[in-house]
Amino acid sequence: MTAFSLNPEQIAWCAELRTLADEQLKPLAEKGEPGRVNRPLVQALGELGLLDRLFAGEGPGGSAASRTPHATSGALGLCLLRESLAHACTEAETALALQGLGAHPVAAYGSARQREQWLGPARAGHAVAAFALSEPGAGSDAAALALSAAPDGPSSWRLTGEKCWISNAPEADFYTVFARTTPGAGARGVTAFLVPADRAGLTGTPLDMLSPHPIGALAFDGVTVTGEDVIGEPDRGFRVAMTTLNRFRPSVGAFAVGMAAAALDATLAHTAERDAFGGKLKDLQAVAHQVAEMATRTEAARLMVHAAAAAYDRGEPDIAKRAAMAKLIATEAAQYVVDAAVQLHGARALQRGHLLEHLYREVRAPRIYEGASEVQRAIIAKELYAEQQPAGDSATRRAPRSATPEEPSA
Known part of the structure; x- marks a missing residue:
């Protein structure tokens, strides 16, 4: 890179x-x-x-x-x-x-x-606004979504089904909703719709999650949408979803880096001031080495996130791999850094209202949403092997980018 x-x-x-x-x-x-x-x-x-x-x-x-x-x-x-x-x-x-x-x-x-x-x-x-892609049975395999958009005239559909783990639901004013307009077509049979929250037949319920974010489930009971509600083109909605996720995936890593940096700063201050065993906590080699590891992982993650984002801005072709690598390393590093920070702070970090108690709850979700770590590894491996394929080899040519499995926002 x-x-x-x-x-x-x-x-x-x-x-x-x-x-x-x-x-x-x-x-x-x-x-x-x-x-x-x-x-x-x-x-x-x-x-x-x-x-x-x-x-x-x-x-x-x-x-x-x-x-x-x-x-x-x-x-x-x-x-x-x-x-x-x-x-x-x-x-x-x-x-x-x-x-x-x-x-x-x-x-x-x-x-x-x-x-x-x-x-x-x-x-x-x-x-x-809210991005409504996830469903109870379609998370990491977003192409398997089942929310039905049944034809209801020459240029209208009725949405029937559920969405789950949708951020800002059920309080959003409008939703970008991905529904299946062509059964059995996989990623190629999905259409994106703009659905106002007050559309008849649309209801929602909040979900109580580990992180205190607004997240809910949506139920579509024959919600009418028309050609004017289509975002992009019919049956091309998966491209809309993947373009959006590719743009935001490196910045999920940036979110994780920000949390890791906050935990690292708190740990540097705490270990420099905390008296322990006749000196300061930072004087213990085990502590100093732990802090060094936290700092190194944070900086490595930051550099990969910045490199992936810069590659996206330059329009480079391997953004899917770079974005996946950036999100993977940053979210995993942040989990490590925040956990280590809690350990070095001791019981005080577990007290409700402490910065690290807050970060500990916040840092877990990014390893799942917008592509779980396992999905990122699958994307990376797929892209790596595709790069090894001979040009024009139709028997082993890579699958369309739109078929890449993703995890929508929680």
Whole structure:
């Protein structure tokens, strides 16, 4: 991979974001109710212009040519944004990411009418978006989704079935919903629809999860959708889903790096001050080596995340492999770092309200959503073996990229 380092503008921007998150967003987050959409926080993200950055340079189709070449824009800018917010306020980071995940399909593939009606309010933080792909029987194998879109006229369908583990459900204002329009066609028979939350027949229930995020299940009882609700093209919705996940997957790693960095900073401060065995905790070789390992894994993860994002912005062809590697190493490293930080802090880190108690609950989910670690390894291996295949070998040619199994957002 290409060597990577941030320029002074990017470094200054990250510092500014951390300060902004600590001083303006964290107080709003602390007033929120666990498991509920924090609308004042989402609106603040919009007022501060942070939601705008999720869609800068995006146009229909999400082509590389439409991306804005700026030091703090594109996929790399998104990673810097998520890492910086996560370091100071995971709730703000999560609210921003979920808004981006739900609205990005509209930004990249939506019609002019859809963009005018929904994208503006979403960017301003006035309308909450959600990405509805996961189902009770279709998680890692998202191409197996079963929500039925049965024809109901020349250009309309009725949605029947369930979605589960949908972030921002059931409180979102609109959902990007992926449904099966052609039975038996696998990934090629899925269509993306924009479904307003008040559409007749759509109901939802909240789910009580380990992390205090707004997550719920949706039930579709003959919900009517028309050609005007289609995002992109009929039977091409899986491409919409995969494009969105590929864009956001490296930044899930950035979220994890932000949490790891926060845990590392807390550990450096604690071990330097804590008296133990006639000295400071940091003077014990076992502790010092543990901290060194935590720092090394955090930095390695950060570099892979930045490299994958930069490759996406350059339009390089192997983004699926790079994105999978970045998410895999970053989420696994963050789990290790936060767990080690809890161990070095002792019982105090287990007390409700402690930073590490909060991070310990937060850090587990990213190893599952938007592609479980096992799925990332499968993607990496598939891409590696495909690179070894002779050009033009039809017997062993790689499967279409759209057939890659993914895990939607939890």
